[in-house]
Amino acid sequence: MDKNTIISIRDLYKIYKMGTQQVNALQGVDFDIRKNEYVSIMGPSGSGKSTLMNIIGCLDTPSTGSYHLNGQDVSHLSDNELAEVRNREIGFVFQTFNLLPRSDCLANVELPLIYAGMRSSERKERAMEMIERVGLTDRMDHKPNELSGGQRQRVAIARALVNNPSILLADEPTGNLDTKTGEEIMRLFEDLYDAGHTIIVVTHEQDVALHSRRIIQLRDGMIETDSLVDQPLLTKSGEGVTL
Numbered sequence: 001m002d003k004n005t006i007i008s009i010r011d012l013y014k015i016y017k018m019g020t021q022q023v024n025a026l027q028g029v030d031f032d033i034r035k036n037e038y039v040s041i042m043g044p045s046g047s048g049k050s051t052l053m054n055i056i057g058c059l060d061t062p063s064t065g066s067y068h069l070n071g072q073d074v075s076h077l078s079d080n081e082l083a084e085v086r087n088r089e090i091g092f093v094f095q096t097f098n099l100l101p102r103s104d105c106l107a108n109v110e111l112p113l114i115y116a117g118m119r120s121s122e123r124k125e126r127a128m129e130m131i132e133r134v135g136l137t138d139r140m141d142h143k144p145n146e147l148s149g150g151q152r153q154r155v156a157i158a159r160a161l162v163n164n165p166s167i168l169l170a171d172e173p174t175g176n177l178d179t180k181t182g183e184e185i186m187r188l189f190e191d192l193y194d195a196g197h198t199i200i201v202v203t204h205e206q207d208v209a210l211h212s213r214r215i216i217q218l219r220d221g222m223i224e225t226d227s228l229v230d231q232p233l234l235t236k237s238g239e240g241v242t243l
Helices: 049-056 081-090 106-114 121-133 149-161 179-194
Strands: 004-016 020-036 037-043 065-069 090-093 169-172 200-203 214-219 223-226
Touching: 004 049, 020 214, 020 223, 037 049, 090 121, 090 149, 090 214, 106 121, 106 149, 121 149, 149 169, 149 179, 169 179, 169 214, 179 200
Parallel strands: 037 200, 037 214, 090 169, 169 200
Antiparallel strands: 004 020, 004 065, 214 223
């Protein structure tokens, strides 16, 4: 595998048994993602995109086929081994933010570093750096219910980045946000991509996908198209593409 390839998926199948029926959620999926790519995965309900996201995020394993993440075959690891890989390699951003309601921003961002066994002083310093990076230094001691939706998502992004993961994996990151706030979050993703991060966004929204540089479209558990975006929707100041 090329040293610049961060994800390599080959002949991936995922089969679920539902009573006497067999559901083929993924059927022979193949693709690579290189370092510092910005990729969207799209598809209608039942296309297999959530199943694929769970496998990419090491939340599930395939029935057959291979998945190499940063050179490691993670296709058939145990639950404990998958948890270790998740904490080391993947930063998650969810539609519902998934923040601890009774903890302030700093404590929420620190959480992955606690699991990683980092010392308290180092944890706080690293978490503060990430909070500053997403523009929330003045909200560091606020709890989630004291923040707007966009601010909560920024905290979630800071938490996803704090371990310096190999990939940032976002599931419908603007799904609970209004249009203006959603654009602000996509601008932040643009900045992270420009800074060298590898970003994978799972979405059903065309406008969100068009911010990426490549779109993988799924249908019926197979890749229907895999194409580059000719004119990404840029949201940074002074730039823009209108539909």
